[in-house]
Amino acid sequence: MVTRMPAEPQTGISALPLVGRRRELDALAAGHEVALAGRATVVLIAGETGAGKSRLVREFVAGLGDHAFVLTGTSPVIVGSDIPFAPIAGALRDLSQRVPSRRLLELIPPESELARLLPEHTAGGNGSDPLAQVRLFEQWLSLLVRLGAEHDGGIVLILEDLQWTDASTRDLLAYLISNLSTGQVLLLLTVRSEALAGNASLRRLLFEATRQPSVRSIDIDPLTRDETEAVVTTLGGAGLSPRARMRIADISGGNPLYAELLVQAGDGEALPHSLVELVRERLDQLSPPARRIAQLASAAGTGLPLALLEEAATKLRLNAAPALTELRESGIVALRMGPPTDSYVFRHPLILEVVYGELMPAEREVVHRILGDIMARVSGDRPADPAWVLELARHLWLGGDPARAVPALVSAGDTAMESFAFSEALILYERAIEAGVGEKSPKPREPIGFRAIGTSAARGGAVRSVVERAAQAASLSGNPERALELLDGEHGSGQGGPTVSMRRAEYLWQAGRQAAALDIYKSALTISVRSEGRAALQGAAARAMLLAGQTHDAQRLASEAVESARAAGAESEELHALYTLSAAQARLGNLPTALETLGQARELDLRRQRRTRIQPRPSRIVDLLSGYWSEAAVLGSAGRTEEAAAAALEGAQTAAKLGIRGGWGRMVGVAAAEELIALGRWSEAEALLEEWLNTSAPPSDTAHTLAVYAFLLALRGHTAQASRHLGTSQRQIRAPIDPRLHFAQLRAEAEIGLSTGQAGEAGRSLGSGLQDLGDRVEPSELVELLAMSLRAAAERADQARARGAKAELAAIQSDAVVLHGRALANAKARLPGESRFRALLAWATAEHGRVMGDRDAGPWFAAGEHWAALREPYRVAYAQLRAAEDQLTQRGGRQDARRLLASAQATCLELGAEPLRREVESLAQRARVELAPSDPKPVGRTALGDDPEAGWPFSLSPREIEVLELVADGRTNRQIGDVLFITAKTASHHVSSILGKLGVTSRVEAASMAARAGIGKPDAPGVAIGDAVGTLGVADLGDSQEATMMFTDIVSSTALLEAIGDSAWLELISWHDELLRSLVRAYSGREVDHAGDGFFLVFPDVIAALDCGVTIQRSLAEHRRKHGFAPRLRVAVHRARVMSEGAVLRGKGVHQAARIAEAARGDEIVISSESLEFVPKRYARGEPRTVTGAGLTQAIAVVLIEWRQAANR
Known part of the structure; x- marks a missing residue:
């Protein structure tokens, strides 16, 4: 009887972006490149059902575009009736539909053996001839080589589901693998790994194949946990509960198909019927004893020693040994070797669950x-x-x-x-x-x-x-209410000793009942406790009072806790009290002492190795995470924002590793998000906030997260969503005792009002909030709210001036004097060294001047320089806007204003700060200052030509500018379509239109023009105002200056010259020189020297040099992909001090740069380690190397830049 078995399902996941599989795609691309060099290549792709073998192949083929000729043949999923050469016949049918009939007759003459596989042609071969099969094999081989030679991208033959192939097809594959050695042929073979157990002939074929030098293997491993969660979200799992998403990620075991079927099943605990049947299809192939042992193993779980499993089987009167062998060969279980003992584990958690469900x-x-x-x-x-x-x-x-x-x-x-x-x-x-x-x-x-x-x-x-x-x-x-229920059930409400009281207060605080928690702490402190226990109680109470804004009491108690801990020799209590003490000192303005205390804590921390080898006890997790929070708070107050962000991020990562999703885990995570927002790393902050919001937590934790997220959304102009988040936060905690939460809510509410033009409403909410906060708020947070109040007042003052409302203006100015005076009063209590506080005060002062009608840009320049030193790009851009506003009123200030506005606009586009971008462009329009056209959906830096005053001379639509940026980034039409959610064909039409408008004939030329115009070339968000007014170029180097140098040359150029001859070499080198010179000009580089095939170049900065180097390598890779060849270049970048003699550069730095170039190999970019401080994170870094050589007194450390991964936009 003929039974039809289900093929690997084609599901909705096929239409979604491919997640992961970068390594596998790179391996396929490498195999194709070898094939294009004339060495035929075979790639075996193995993976379980649903792992994504076919999807991987489709993604790879889509990236080839129209350059390669692709044929596909699939084995029929029919058991009991082998069809000879079925996948080969399928590939030939594919060919017959792709070429005209006359051409098909040329390729496959009717008298050939291959014609027998095409029913529409007359078969001329003699089927009884014993040599007929050999001729058929040879004809098929010759056809592949011929088709490969006729196409620039060669031929790609895809044969899927080898587990269903017949004996004749396997013989043909063996012949091809053994004899197909030359030609532009890439053969891709897919097979289900679990189907190999019962197919000895196919296993033997694949084993022999892997011994051939032309054969490569790819095993499709399960997706990582992060990749699986991304698949679940992409499939619509964001609407599921966090528990359901976690369960899907666990059970699916990294299998995309399983994940899809589980998402479709929703929040239910039961497995979907389709998925259970998919697994049972495999189980049905087992013998009854093997299935029984599988059920026993499923109850045993993971890791039960083999000897004990066999003992249990004996008690159940089962023979385990042969059954386990069958299970292993069928891919159901795997043998995990010791130590301490050998054991069997299920290969997939889903199989275990289905088998266990049968009991x-x-x-x-x-x-x-x-x-x-x-x-x-x-x-x-x-x-x-x-x-x-x-x-x-x-x-x-x-x-x-x-x-x-x-x-x-x-x-x-x-x-x-x-x-x-x-x-x-x-x-x-x-x-x-x-x-x-x-x-x-x-x-x-x-x-x-x-x-x-x-x-x-x-x-x-x-x-x-x-x-x-x-x-x-x-x-x-994350369930403090249940903790309180258990504790009160054990000891009675309010009962228990000091330790129990401390726990109860901790749980109350976590549950959002801070006032009750503080009362318990204060009551417990009146009870006499031994020194060590008292130190712990004092430290916990100090931490709570710090969070409640009772900073003086917190400082006193933390100091007493340090003394008590030292008296008792309790280093752990001392450590955490020191962290709390340092945060309290920083809040009270004693920053030098706070940093000194933080240093003591770090020294003790290092001695105890708390963050290295020793994992914390559960009872110490709160102390651990609060230490991270305190460290970030102190560093943030000191203006060391990047260090603060690093400390908070480390704390958030530690919390995640420890499974802490609420309480101090979330607090330190939110602190990290706030530092990232300040640094302009908004996408990272948004991802972190989204992650925390997707986990359950008490209202107090969620309220703070929502308030910070609302502030970020308001900065980006998503005010409706920001208002929803803020409303939820305020409903959850209506009268927060925690001043940090109150501050976060006030700041978000004010930013929403200012972003929507409701300055009056923003001012009123700030006034009411400042009154409620009183002196509980941290001074720098107070000054930030005062500065926002002054900004709202300035907006209202401008409106009053426009209406001629003098009385209203006078009232606004009178209020502004009070607000500014309050900010200045806070400054008197602060000690030197608080750069963030000084920046906030400079902002408040500049806003005060704006209210009073001053038109001096000086205060805004001062504020901008403060923010630039702190690396806070949004604040810099805002200061640039206000400085430009004042500059436009001054004689001769127009050019400086234009540069300030251009820099502010670029930062807004980089960050996605829409309200501020609109303000910048509105001012420019009113003042008739020409800026780059920008799309409200930013795609990077929008084009300005070499002369910004001239603007972008080509009439490209916003969509075409998006496409051009991706072309400049080296993307294929398929990849462009994936990014912009359009088809590859539509992307192709856009590219053709762009080439016509630009008057160029190739994508490389278009990329060069795009780079020259600024499309795809990133601006660093944090640009100081002085940099916007004027920047030294390369040509301005003096007698001794820092310079960013680049050396390039063609690898093995002598061998290449001998191989292709003089004439072809001259043509190649002319093309090479023209390409490099155009790209160097596009990135503001200058040619210092050129000899043979090597260039010596200088650039304004390291970023420009690396951007240029990445574009060079990508341009060559694109040319190689399209035309089959491009020379292999090595690129080296080094920043050092040099001596200049006119246009010539000399000195030790030049010699070092030349030696560094020798460390690079073909298709590589290397950079000296000392230049890495100028390199942003978007550049992926590879292996480190060391350069030695003649003339170098000491070795130079260099690092490989992974240009294929670099986000060169």
């Missing part, structure tokens, strides 16, 4: 009881480890043995806590409580590879009750 409830209990008995018996003979304890508790519980399960559950809960699996620990502790632990506390257990529970659970050997441990697990898993 009836009674069968499950029996199996778990047997497994629990075996594990309990051998537990005393082996060193305990967390996974073992967890599995033992699971089997005893599910096996219906609560008497033995309870101690194991408690032990497993302790193990889960030590492993930072807090949600799992809570479940285990609650099961133990339900089973009757009650008030009884189990004895401390022995160490299990982490540390003894008696040490980690409590001090002085007093073991905390299971309920207290459960409460801590609930808190750390």
